Amino acid sequence: MNLIGRLTGRRGLATTAVACAAGAALVLLAATRGWQDLVTNQPAPLPPITKHRTGAEIAPWLPALGVVALAGAGALLATRAAARLVVGALLILSGAGVVAAALVTLGDDVKVVWPLLCALGGLVVLAAGLVTMRAGRSWPGMGARYERPVAPQTNEKNEPKPGRPASQAELWDALDRGEDPTTGDRP
Template structure:
C-alpha cells in the first residue's frame, strides 16, 4: 500500500473511531424505571459517559490527535500515533469497565450495543494510532507553502549602496541622485529633488 493511501486511511479511521466512541458513550447503557401506581414512572437513564466520564475525553483527544497527524511530521507524528494508540486502548478499557457488572435495567439491546460500539471505536482509534506510530515518518508532509521560510540575506554588489533603495533615482531633469544623499537631505528637512 502506498504511503499516501495509508495516510488517508489512518486519518479517516481515527476520525471515524473517535466519532463512534463519542457517540456510543453518550447513548443510554442503563435505564432504571421506578413504577409508581397512579403516577408516572420515574426513569433514570445512565450513559456510558455517566459511568466512565473519561471516555469522552479520550475520544476528544483522538479527534485532536487526528488534526495533529496532519500538522506534524517525522518523529513527532510517530509520537502522536503512540498517543492515539493509548487513547484507543483507554476507550476500550472504559467501555469494558462501564459495562461489566452494570445492571442494565430496562435499557434493552442498547445496553449491549452501545458499549460494543464504544469498544469498536476505540479499537479503530488504536489501529490508526498504531499505523501512524509505525509509518508516520514515511507519510507526506504538509505543503511547504504553509511553512514560514527565513528571509534570504541580501548582499549588495561591489560599488552599490547598501539598503532597500535603488542605486540611483532620476530627478525631473534626468540627472542621477545618490540615494544616501537624498536621505541625508530629507533628514535635514530639505527637498532632495531640487
C-alpha cells in the same frame, strides 16, 4: 504484502486519518447514547421513575478520550517525523483507554450494544495509532507554503549576501532596486 506495508505515502496518511476520525466519531456517538436504565419504585399510586444514564455519565472520560482521538486525526495531517510518532503514541493510549473504559462498564444492567460500539471505535483509534507508529515516517508532511519564510542571510555588516533571493517578494524587491535577481551580482 501486509496491510501496513500498503499504507505508505499520501494514501496511507489519508486512510489512517479518516479511520481515526471515524473511530473517534463512533466513540463520541456511542458515549452519548443511553447505556443504562435505572428504575426507582415509588409508593403505590405513583408510577416508577426511570432514569436513563448515558455512557458519558457512567464513564465521564469517554467523551474526552474521543475528542483527543479526533484531534489526533487532524494532527496526523499537520505533523511529520518525530511529532507524528508522538501523535501515534497518544492515539494508542487514547484508543486503549476507550476500550478499557467501555468494557469495564459492561454488566450491572448496561445495554451491551453501545459499550461494544464504543470499544470498537477505540480499537479503530488504537489501530490508527499503531499504523502511525509503524508507517508514519514514510508519510508526507504539509507543503512548504505553510512554513515560516526563511530570513535572508546577511554578512557581518548586516547587508544581504549576494545570491538568489529566497522568496517571490525578494525577487520583486530586487527588480525594484534595479538588480538582476537571476544572477548573484549586486550593483
